[in-house]
Amino acid sequence: xxxxxxxxxxxxxxVEDNPGDVRLTREAFKAVDSDIEFHTVTDGKEATRYFDxxxxxxxxxxxxxxxxxxxxxxxxxxxxxxxxxTELDSPPPPILVLSSSEAKADIVxxxxxxxxxxxxxxDDPDEFDTLAQAIEDFWIDxxxxxxxxx
Numbered sequence: 232x233x234x235x236x237x238x239x240x241x242x243x244x245x246v247e248d249n250p251g252d253v254r255l256t257r258e259a260f261k262a263v264d265s266d267i268e269f270h271t272v273t274d275g276k277e278a279t280r281y282f283d284x285x286x287x288x289x290x291x292x293x294x295x296x297x298x299x300x301x302x303x304x305x306x307x308x309x310x311x312x313x314x315x316x317t318e319l320d321s322p323p324p325p326i327l328v329l330s331s332s333e334a335k336a337d338i339v340x341x342x343x344x345x346x347x348x349x350x351x352x353x354d355d356p357d358e359f360d361t362l363a364q365a366i367e368d369f370w371i372d373x374x375x376x377x378x379x380x381x
Contacts, residue, residue, distance in 0.1 A: 239266075240266040241265050241266065241295050241296065241371055242270065242293070242296075243267055243269050243297070244272065244296070244298070245257075245269055245297075245298045246273075246275070246278045246297065246299045246300055246308065246311065247271065247300045247303075248273045248274055248302075248303050248304055249300070252300070252352065253271055255359045256269075256298065258359070259359035260363045260367075263363055263367040263371075265371050270294065273303075273304070274303050274305040275305055275306025275310055278297075278299070278306070278311045279311060279314050281294075282315060282323065293324070294324050295371075296324055296327065297323065297324055297325070297327065298329045298366075299326055299327065300330055301328060301330040301337055301341070302331070302332070309341065309344060312326065312328075312341060312346055313344045315345075316344055323345075325347040325348075325370055327346070327348045327366065328346045328350065329352055330349070330351065330352060331351065331352045333351055348370075
C-alpha cells in the first residue's frame with residue numbers, strides 16, 4: 232500500500248454517487264479482516280480535488296486504494312482516470328473501476344487510462360461481501376505497490 236503501516240487503517244477513497252452502493256460497499260468491507268477507513272466523494276470533480284489536481288483548497292489524505300465509479304455527475308470516471316494519469320506528479324494509488332457497466336468500450340477505455348482493474352458491481356447485495364474479500368485478498372494483502380513519494 233502507498234502509506235500503509237501495520238498499525239494504520241487502509242485508506243480507501245470511494246468515488247460513488249449512488250448512496251445505496253456507498254452503503255453496500257462500506258458494509259461489505261466491514262466483514263474483511265483489514266482495518267479500512269473510507270473517504271467518500273460523490274462526483275468526479277470532488278475526486279480530482281481530493282488529489283489536489285488543479286486546486287489547493289481541499290484537505291485530503293493519500294488513499295492506499297481508489298474504488299471509482301464511471302457514471303458520475305459533473306466529471307465522469309473516465310475523465311477522472313485521464314486527469315489523474317496526466318496531472319499527478321507521482322503515480323496515483325491503485326485505481327479499481329467499480330461500475331455497473333459491462334460495456335467493452337468502458338472496460339477498454341478504463342484500462343487505456345491506467346485503471347489497475349475493472350470490476351462490475353454485483354447485482355446481488357450479498358455478492359458485495361465476496362467482492363470486498365477478493366479486493367482485500369489481492370489488493371491489500373498480496374499486491375506490492377511502489378513506495379509513497381517523498
